[in-house]
Amino acid sequence: MSDLQYPIGKFHRPASLSPDERRTAIAAIAATPRNLRDAVRGLGDAQLDTPYRPGGWSVRQVVHHVPDSHSNAYTRFKLALTEDVPTIKPYDEKGWAKLDDTRTTPIETSLVMMDALHDRWVRLLESMAQEDFARKLNHPENGVMNLDQLLALYAWHGDHHVAHITTLRSRNGWA
DSSP states (O other): OOOSSOTTOOOOOOSOOOHHHHHHHHHHHHHHHHHHHHHHTTOOHHHHTSBSSTTSOBHHHHHHHHHHHHHHHHHHHHHHHHSSSOBOOOOOHHHHHHSHHHHHSOHHHHHHHHHHHHHHHHHHHHHOOGGGGGOEEEETTTEEEEHHHHHHHHHHHHHHHHHHHHHHHHHHTOO
16 A cells, blocks of 8 residues: 555655756646646545545645645745745644634635646746756755755645545545
8 A cells, every 4th residue: 555645755855956857846836736626626525524544634624735835835935036045934734724714615716726826836937047946045944945945845745735635536436
């Protein structure tokens, strides 16, 4: 059986990305909204409220988490592009996943949010010069990171959460 928590494996932080790796990561970020929408297509409320693994978040929580996380990432990119090694503020993602809006907001709201957010984010990423990806930020929990590393992390992050849903669908026969 595959690792239910890390169905595509754990993230491994690269020192930097080649131009081809960068293009691949940007393409992964561009595809995340469509992939997330495809992963939840046709699921009913009972399925959306099913945890992707024992003790894990429900599919609904995962769908709302991704734009929460990616909106923070987008802001972090803009901070790193406009400030000298800014210290970013982490957030309590588990706490956010328990807030009432995660339970009551239709998933379509977060899917639409993903479409708009990723449109802006990909435009920003595609406008960046190679040297921009070497710019840094300070993450109080993860240390100093360059934007190549942040790009690789969020390319992985979208695929990681989509795989939570698609592997659950496969295990449960939710074709």
